[in-house]
Amino acid sequence: MTEDKLSRADRKKARRQRKARLKEEGAWYPKWYWPSFAMPGIAWLAVLFILPFYAVFAITFGYVNPLSQVTVPVWQPWYWDPTAFKEISCRVVGQCEPSYAPFFIRTVVYVAIASVMCVLVSYPVAYFVARYGGRRKGFYLMLLIAPFWVSYLMRMLAWGNLLANDGYVNKVLVSLHLLSQPYPWLDGKSITVIFGLIYGYIPYMILPLYAGLDRISPSLLEASRDLGANTVRTFTKVTLPLSKQAITAGLVIVTLPMFGDYYTTALMSGYNNTKMIGSLIDDNLNNNRTGEAATLVLILVVLLIIPMLWYLRTTNSETART
Secondary structure, three states: OHHHHHHHHHHHHHHHHHHHHHHHHOOOOOOOOOHHHHHHHHHHHHHHHHHHHHHHHHHHOOEEOOOOOOEEOOOOHHHOOOHHHHHHHHHHOOOOOOOOHHHHHHHHHHHHHHHHHHHHHHHHHHHHHHHHOHHHHHHHHHHHHHHHHOOHHHHHHHHHHHOOOOOHHHHHHHHOOOOOOOOOOOOOOHHHHHHHHHHHHHHHHHHHHHHHHHOOOHHHHHHHHHOOOOHHHHHHHHHHHHOHHHHHHHHHHHHHHHHOOOHHHHHHOOOHHHOOHHHHHHHHHHOOOHHHHHHHHHHHHHHHHHHHHHHHHHHHHHHHHO
Protein backbone atom coordinates (compact mmCIF):
# COMPACT_ATOMS: atom_id res chain seq x y z
CA MET A 1 0.00 0.00 0.00
CA THR A 2 2.84 2.35 0.95
CA GLU A 3 4.74 1.53 -2.28
CA ASP A 4 1.60 2.21 -4.32
CA LYS A 5 1.16 5.59 -2.64
CA LEU A 6 4.81 6.38 -3.29
CA SER A 7 4.54 5.41 -6.93
CA ARG A 8 1.45 7.59 -7.37
CA ALA A 9 3.24 10.46 -5.68
CA ASP A 10 6.23 9.94 -7.96
CA ARG A 11 3.98 9.98 -11.04
CA LYS A 12 2.29 13.18 -9.90
CA LYS A 13 5.67 14.76 -9.24
CA ALA A 14 6.90 13.69 -12.69
CA ARG A 15 3.80 15.18 -14.34
CA ARG A 16 4.28 18.46 -12.47
CA GLN A 17 7.92 18.60 -13.48
CA ARG A 18 7.07 17.85 -17.12
CA LYS A 19 4.34 20.50 -17.12
CA ALA A 20 6.71 23.05 -15.63
CA ARG A 21 9.36 22.19 -18.22
CA LEU A 22 6.89 22.53 -21.09
CA LYS A 23 5.69 25.87 -19.75
CA GLU A 24 9.26 27.11 -19.68
CA GLU A 25 9.74 25.96 -23.27
CA GLY A 26 6.49 27.61 -24.30
CA ALA A 27 4.95 24.35 -25.58
CA TRP A 28 2.49 23.45 -22.82
CA TYR A 29 -1.24 23.31 -23.53
CA PRO A 30 -4.10 22.19 -21.28
CA LYS A 31 -5.79 18.86 -22.08
CA TRP A 32 -8.87 20.53 -23.51
CA TYR A 33 -6.88 22.70 -25.94
CA TRP A 34 -6.47 20.38 -28.94
CA PRO A 35 -9.87 18.61 -28.59
CA SER A 36 -11.51 22.04 -28.66
CA PHE A 37 -10.51 22.38 -32.32
CA ALA A 38 -12.90 19.52 -33.12
CA MET A 39 -15.90 21.21 -31.50
CA PRO A 40 -17.00 23.27 -34.56
CA GLY A 41 -16.95 20.14 -36.71
CA ILE A 42 -18.82 18.12 -34.09
CA ALA A 43 -21.46 20.86 -33.77
CA TRP A 44 -21.77 21.03 -37.58
CA LEU A 45 -22.32 17.25 -37.81
CA ALA A 46 -24.78 17.28 -34.93
CA VAL A 47 -26.93 19.96 -36.55
CA LEU A 48 -26.70 18.96 -40.22
CA PHE A 49 -26.33 15.17 -39.98
CA ILE A 50 -27.46 13.67 -36.68
CA LEU A 51 -30.70 15.66 -36.43
CA PRO A 52 -31.80 15.04 -40.06
CA PHE A 53 -30.85 11.37 -39.69
CA TYR A 54 -33.00 11.16 -36.57
CA ALA A 55 -35.82 12.73 -38.59
CA VAL A 56 -35.45 9.88 -41.11
CA PHE A 57 -35.90 7.41 -38.26
CA ALA A 58 -38.94 9.32 -37.00
CA ILE A 59 -40.58 9.20 -40.45
CA THR A 60 -39.60 5.57 -41.09
CA PHE A 61 -41.21 4.35 -37.88
CA GLY A 62 -44.09 6.86 -37.93
CA TYR A 63 -47.72 6.22 -38.82
CA VAL A 64 -49.83 6.96 -41.88
CA ASN A 65 -52.59 9.53 -41.48
CA PRO A 66 -55.78 7.73 -42.61
CA LEU A 67 -57.24 10.95 -44.05
CA SER A 68 -54.30 12.40 -45.99
CA GLN A 69 -52.39 9.11 -46.46
CA VAL A 70 -49.22 11.00 -45.53
CA THR A 71 -46.71 9.56 -43.06
CA VAL A 72 -46.64 11.50 -39.80
CA PRO A 73 -43.26 11.41 -38.03
CA VAL A 74 -43.15 10.12 -34.47
CA TRP A 75 -40.35 11.71 -32.47
CA GLN A 76 -40.65 9.54 -29.37
CA PRO A 77 -38.75 6.26 -29.94
CA TRP A 78 -40.99 4.35 -27.54
CA TYR A 79 -43.95 4.98 -29.90
CA TRP A 80 -42.20 3.81 -33.07
CA ASP A 81 -44.00 1.23 -35.20
CA PRO A 82 -41.76 -1.14 -37.23
CA THR A 83 -44.61 -2.49 -39.39
CA ALA A 84 -43.90 -0.30 -42.44
CA PHE A 85 -40.16 -0.93 -42.16
CA LYS A 86 -40.72 -4.70 -42.20
CA GLU A 87 -42.99 -4.42 -45.24
CA ILE A 88 -40.49 -2.37 -47.26
CA SER A 89 -37.65 -4.68 -46.19
CA CYS A 90 -39.69 -7.61 -47.46
CA ARG A 91 -40.01 -5.87 -50.83
CA VAL A 92 -36.29 -5.13 -50.94
CA VAL A 93 -35.36 -8.81 -50.56
CA GLY A 94 -37.95 -9.72 -53.20
CA GLN A 95 -40.33 -11.71 -50.97
CA CYS A 96 -43.24 -9.25 -51.26
CA GLU A 97 -44.88 -7.45 -54.13
CA PRO A 98 -44.11 -5.03 -55.63
CA SER A 99 -40.51 -6.20 -55.43
CA TYR A 100 -37.73 -3.65 -55.07
CA ALA A 101 -34.96 -6.23 -55.49
CA PRO A 102 -34.36 -5.39 -59.21
CA PHE A 103 -33.66 -1.76 -58.32
CA PHE A 104 -31.05 -2.75 -55.74
CA ILE A 105 -29.43 -5.39 -57.94
CA ARG A 106 -29.34 -3.00 -60.90
CA THR A 107 -27.79 -0.28 -58.74
CA VAL A 108 -25.06 -2.59 -57.43
CA VAL A 109 -24.22 -3.75 -60.98
CA TYR A 110 -24.17 -0.21 -62.41
CA VAL A 111 -22.06 1.16 -59.55
CA ALA A 112 -19.61 -1.76 -59.66
CA ILE A 113 -19.02 -1.42 -63.41
CA ALA A 114 -18.80 2.38 -63.27
CA SER A 115 -16.39 2.31 -60.29
CA VAL A 116 -14.05 -0.17 -61.96
CA MET A 117 -14.08 1.87 -65.17
CA CYS A 118 -13.35 5.03 -63.18
CA VAL A 119 -10.25 3.39 -61.73
CA LEU A 120 -9.07 2.08 -65.11
CA VAL A 121 -9.51 5.48 -66.77
CA SER A 122 -8.34 7.67 -63.88
CA TYR A 123 -5.20 5.80 -62.88
CA PRO A 124 -3.21 6.46 -66.08
CA VAL A 125 -4.24 10.13 -66.00
CA ALA A 126 -3.26 10.58 -62.35
CA TYR A 127 -0.03 8.62 -62.92
CA PHE A 128 0.94 10.83 -65.83
CA VAL A 129 0.30 14.06 -63.92
CA ALA A 130 2.12 12.84 -60.80
CA ARG A 131 5.15 11.38 -62.58
CA TYR A 132 5.52 13.39 -65.77
CA GLY A 133 3.60 16.60 -65.11
CA GLY A 134 6.69 18.49 -64.10
CA ARG A 135 6.15 22.23 -63.96
CA ARG A 136 2.77 21.85 -65.64
CA LYS A 137 1.23 19.91 -62.73
CA GLY A 138 -0.78 22.94 -61.67
CA PHE A 139 -2.10 23.42 -65.17
CA TYR A 140 -3.08 19.76 -65.50
CA LEU A 141 -4.80 19.83 -62.12
CA MET A 142 -6.74 22.91 -63.18
CA LEU A 143 -7.96 20.99 -66.25
CA LEU A 144 -8.99 18.07 -64.04
CA ILE A 145 -10.90 20.34 -61.65
CA ALA A 146 -12.52 22.31 -64.50
CA PRO A 147 -15.60 20.00 -64.71
CA PHE A 148 -16.50 21.02 -61.15
CA TRP A 149 -17.04 24.56 -62.38
CA VAL A 150 -20.02 23.40 -64.45
CA SER A 151 -23.18 22.12 -62.79
CA TYR A 152 -23.56 18.33 -62.83
CA LEU A 153 -27.12 18.79 -64.07
CA MET A 154 -25.98 20.95 -66.98
CA ARG A 155 -23.31 18.43 -67.98
CA MET A 156 -25.84 15.60 -68.04
CA LEU A 157 -28.26 17.72 -70.06
CA ALA A 158 -25.49 18.45 -72.55
CA TRP A 159 -24.76 14.75 -72.98
CA GLY A 160 -28.47 14.12 -73.44
CA ASN A 161 -28.42 16.46 -76.42
CA LEU A 162 -25.24 14.89 -77.80
CA LEU A 163 -26.63 11.35 -77.55
CA ALA A 164 -30.05 12.16 -79.02
CA ASN A 165 -31.05 10.50 -82.30
CA ASP A 166 -30.15 13.68 -84.16
CA GLY A 167 -27.19 14.48 -81.88
CA TYR A 168 -23.57 14.80 -82.88
CA VAL A 169 -22.59 11.37 -81.54
CA ASN A 170 -24.99 9.53 -83.84
CA LYS A 171 -24.14 11.83 -86.74
CA VAL A 172 -20.43 11.09 -86.41
CA LEU A 173 -20.95 7.34 -86.02
CA VAL A 174 -23.26 7.20 -89.03
CA SER A 175 -20.95 9.36 -91.17
CA LEU A 176 -18.04 7.03 -90.34
CA HIS A 177 -20.25 4.05 -91.31
CA LEU A 178 -19.87 2.55 -87.85
CA LEU A 179 -23.68 2.56 -87.58
CA SER A 180 -26.21 2.15 -90.35
CA GLN A 181 -28.78 4.24 -88.47
CA PRO A 182 -28.86 6.37 -85.29
CA TYR A 183 -28.61 4.33 -82.11
CA PRO A 184 -31.28 5.03 -79.44
CA TRP A 185 -28.84 5.85 -76.64
CA LEU A 186 -31.50 7.53 -74.50
CA ASP A 187 -34.18 4.84 -74.80
CA GLY A 188 -33.53 2.91 -71.60
CA LYS A 189 -30.01 1.68 -72.36
CA SER A 190 -27.93 0.51 -69.41
CA ILE A 191 -24.69 1.41 -71.17
CA THR A 192 -25.80 5.04 -71.37
CA VAL A 193 -26.52 5.22 -67.63
CA ILE A 194 -23.18 3.60 -66.80
CA PHE A 195 -21.41 5.99 -69.13
CA GLY A 196 -23.15 8.91 -67.42
CA LEU A 197 -22.03 7.69 -63.99
CA ILE A 198 -18.44 7.32 -65.19
CA TYR A 199 -18.38 10.76 -66.75
CA GLY A 200 -20.06 12.45 -63.79
CA TYR A 201 -17.89 11.01 -61.03
CA ILE A 202 -14.51 10.40 -62.64
CA PRO A 203 -12.99 13.71 -61.38
CA TYR A 204 -13.60 12.50 -57.82
CA MET A 205 -11.44 9.46 -58.62
CA ILE A 206 -8.59 11.28 -60.35
CA LEU A 207 -7.80 13.70 -57.53
CA PRO A 208 -7.32 11.10 -54.72
CA LEU A 209 -5.27 8.94 -57.06
CA TYR A 210 -3.07 11.88 -57.97
CA ALA A 211 -2.59 12.77 -54.29
CA GLY A 212 -1.58 9.21 -53.47
CA LEU A 213 0.77 8.78 -56.44
CA ASP A 214 2.40 12.16 -55.91
CA ARG A 215 3.37 11.17 -52.35
CA ILE A 216 5.36 8.13 -53.52
CA SER A 217 9.05 9.01 -53.19
CA PRO A 218 10.99 8.75 -56.46
CA SER A 219 13.86 7.23 -54.48
CA LEU A 220 11.79 4.08 -53.98
CA LEU A 221 11.31 3.72 -57.72
CA GLU A 222 15.02 4.34 -58.32
CA ALA A 223 15.92 1.73 -55.70
CA SER A 224 13.68 -0.78 -57.43
CA ARG A 225 15.36 -0.15 -60.77
CA ASP A 226 18.81 -0.31 -59.16
CA LEU A 227 17.93 -3.76 -57.83
CA GLY A 228 17.26 -4.95 -61.37
CA ALA A 229 13.47 -4.56 -61.66
CA ASN A 230 12.18 -3.39 -65.03
CA THR A 231 9.47 -0.76 -65.49
CA VAL A 232 6.58 -3.21 -65.33
CA ARG A 233 7.89 -4.99 -62.25
CA THR A 234 8.58 -1.67 -60.52
CA PHE A 235 5.00 -0.62 -61.17
CA THR A 236 3.44 -3.88 -59.97
CA LYS A 237 5.69 -4.34 -56.94
CA VAL A 238 6.21 -0.75 -55.78
CA THR A 239 3.89 1.84 -57.32
CA LEU A 240 0.66 -0.15 -57.33
CA PRO A 241 0.91 -1.46 -53.73
CA LEU A 242 1.82 2.00 -52.43
CA SER A 243 -1.17 3.52 -54.24
CA LYS A 244 -3.63 0.92 -52.95
CA GLN A 245 -4.84 3.23 -50.16
CA ALA A 246 -5.46 6.04 -52.68
CA ILE A 247 -7.46 3.65 -54.88
CA THR A 248 -9.55 2.61 -51.90
CA ALA A 249 -10.20 6.24 -50.93
CA GLY A 250 -11.20 7.09 -54.50
CA LEU A 251 -13.57 4.12 -54.66
CA VAL A 252 -15.29 5.20 -51.45
CA ILE A 253 -15.60 8.81 -52.64
CA VAL A 254 -17.05 7.68 -55.99
CA THR A 255 -19.17 4.73 -54.92
CA LEU A 256 -21.15 6.28 -52.08
CA PRO A 257 -22.76 9.12 -54.09
CA MET A 258 -23.38 6.78 -57.03
CA PHE A 259 -25.70 4.65 -54.89
CA GLY A 260 -27.94 7.65 -54.24
CA ASP A 261 -27.72 9.09 -57.75
CA TYR A 262 -31.01 9.65 -59.57
CA TYR A 263 -30.24 12.62 -61.86
CA THR A 264 -28.13 10.51 -64.20
CA THR A 265 -30.83 7.91 -64.73
CA ALA A 266 -33.55 10.51 -65.16
CA LEU A 267 -31.61 12.57 -67.70
CA MET A 268 -29.84 9.80 -69.60
CA SER A 269 -32.66 7.25 -69.73
CA GLY A 270 -35.89 7.93 -67.86
CA TYR A 271 -37.11 4.34 -68.34
CA ASN A 272 -38.15 1.96 -65.57
CA ASN A 273 -35.73 -0.74 -66.72
CA THR A 274 -32.74 1.49 -65.82
CA LYS A 275 -33.97 3.09 -62.60
CA MET A 276 -31.71 2.83 -59.55
CA ILE A 277 -32.33 3.09 -55.82
CA GLY A 278 -32.08 6.87 -55.93
CA SER A 279 -34.75 6.96 -58.63
CA LEU A 280 -37.03 4.80 -56.50
CA ILE A 281 -36.59 7.14 -53.51
CA ASP A 282 -37.22 10.18 -55.71
CA ASP A 283 -40.42 8.63 -57.14
CA ASN A 284 -41.75 7.95 -53.63
CA LEU A 285 -41.03 11.52 -52.55
CA ASN A 286 -42.76 12.94 -55.62
CA ASN A 287 -45.81 10.81 -54.86
CA ASN A 288 -45.91 11.91 -51.18
CA ARG A 289 -44.90 8.44 -49.95
CA THR A 290 -42.43 9.92 -47.50
CA GLY A 291 -42.52 6.94 -45.15
CA GLU A 292 -41.53 4.52 -47.91
CA ALA A 293 -38.82 6.89 -49.12
CA ALA A 294 -37.39 7.29 -45.61
CA THR A 295 -37.36 3.52 -45.14
CA LEU A 296 -35.45 3.04 -48.40
CA VAL A 297 -32.97 5.72 -47.33
CA LEU A 298 -32.42 3.95 -44.03
CA ILE A 299 -31.90 0.57 -45.73
CA LEU A 300 -29.48 2.16 -48.19
CA VAL A 301 -27.50 3.74 -45.35
CA VAL A 302 -27.25 0.38 -43.59
CA LEU A 303 -25.95 -1.22 -46.80
CA LEU A 304 -23.40 1.55 -47.34
CA ILE A 305 -22.04 1.18 -43.81
CA ILE A 306 -20.46 -2.12 -44.92
CA PRO A 307 -18.02 -0.60 -47.47
CA MET A 308 -17.34 2.28 -45.09
CA LEU A 309 -16.30 -0.14 -42.31
CA TRP A 310 -14.15 -2.01 -44.82
CA TYR A 311 -12.49 1.24 -45.84
CA LEU A 312 -11.79 2.22 -42.23
CA ARG A 313 -10.38 -1.22 -41.50
CA THR A 314 -8.06 -1.22 -44.51
CA THR A 315 -6.97 2.36 -43.79
CA ASN A 316 -6.17 1.56 -40.17
CA SER A 317 -4.24 -1.57 -41.14
CA GLU A 318 -2.21 0.34 -43.74
CA THR A 319 -1.51 3.12 -41.25
CA ALA A 320 -0.39 0.59 -38.64
CA ARG A 321 2.03 -0.99 -41.12
CA THR A 322 3.62 2.31 -42.00
